[in-house]
Amino acid sequence: MKTFVGASELAPKTYAWEIDAKGLSVRAGRRRAVDGIDLRLGTGVHGLLGPNGAGKTTLIRALATVLRPAGGSLHMLGHAVGDAGDQRAVRRAIGYLPQEFGYYRRFTVREFVEYMAWLKEVPKKEIPGAVQRAVERVGLADRADDRMKSLSGGMVRRVGIAQALVNDPRILLLDEPTVGLDPAQRLRFRELLKSLADETCVVVSTHLVEDVAAACTDVILFADGRLVFQGTPRELEAIGGPEDIGGSPLDRGYSALLASTDREAGTW
Template identity: 70%
Template sequence: MMRTVSAAETAPTLHPWAVHAEELRVRAGRHLAVDGLDLALGTGVHGLLGPNGAGKTTLMRALATVIRPAGGRLTLLGEQVDGRADLRTVRRGLGYLPQQFGFYPRFTVREFVEYMAWLKEMPKAEIPGAVQRAIDRVGLAAKAGARMKTLSGGMLRRAGIAQAIVNDPAVLLLDEPTVGLDPEQRLEFRELLRDLGVDSCVLVSTHLVEDVAVACTDVVLINAGRLVYQGTPEDLATQGGPDDPGDSPAERGYSALLRRYRAEESR
């Protein structure tokens, strides 16, 4: 006799926070790049800001489970990951675009995204459709058959974004995703971010404050591996004044917050 499947069994698993870090410490070599960070992120698009050397990339690598925390507690999609040996289940729910990503130059765009889908252990029957959707979403349909080695820098970046989203991840981590994109492509990328953030937790690391101000629902500012500020882009814009450096209210708010934080730390 066939059993009736309840709605509760087919509903997606919900977690209080997709990303939850408490007193998180992460090393980059011998340097403690993330130092006692508390962070909670849910559904939406979160912009990660900070100066060079702030620990953004190290934090992204830890959230992607590429490196293990040196201390504190890190929970992803309801699973505590610090110190765990088997992370396959968690990784199936992640998408990650590092600053520098590797690929086989002779692969076509489609072959590259298919290969990444296979590495993410997606069901074989779902891969062709998922790959086509990902390629379409980043605007590379016309280049799906082109070899990776022939792509421009901006197209390579879009192929990287396609592999990150092919598995419809619950947590999507994008480290400097707009590098190499022209102004029109950046506008299209902002629209894609808004779409992705409806159902997923998206964390975007960038130096472009305006991208965060326009595309993100939440701003996270870190310095020397510590949390300086977390709030809305609108609130960020109110933090600065006309004498603070920057060409926009968001940039002036960013500069003002860093200046005040550094002044307090130096006392």
């Protein structure tokens, strides 16, 4: 089989950052869950950390073009994302795994990933190959023709990762992808993330600090809808002192930064 490199793959990119947000605000219901943040992300694995209710999911949903920004500007791959205009070009290059991954129970793994590939406008000829590659990447090739309802929670999560990868996205948004994965699977998942880091802008939201330490090139700390910190895991480690709570340097850096922000009602 001959494969050709398409013109779009060789074209120089016309943007500086895969994701470029200025003063971005997003509402979740009535609340402003993301409140005027400036964020620039290039290729690499960006770990999005923060306590529950910090606005991580809302930010990821906005980046996935599911929620529209309530204020500020958001540019992805050089295209403006907002109410008007065509978002198809951006959406074709996005892979998205939501926190609550819904699926059709009666579909087999292959049928489901194929359906997602169709929705993502993967060219019809390339769908079978792309689906097989995505399923193999998450280690489900031997279960590809089983129905989704027969899979365990961790396997369903991996199907979620496969459907996000099926269109070879340039921006990959994963909301709590490691929930439900056992320790061995989590290790393999981190390897997968590292293998994507060179070419893809990966945003992973998590509240497991060790995920960030192991796989992320960059940490974004988020609290009450605002950006508290952006930098490398090393820099976050350096912030924590011995008096801060936590078992690892990264934990201590995390709690040092969160202790300095104002606590709001509803936190524990």
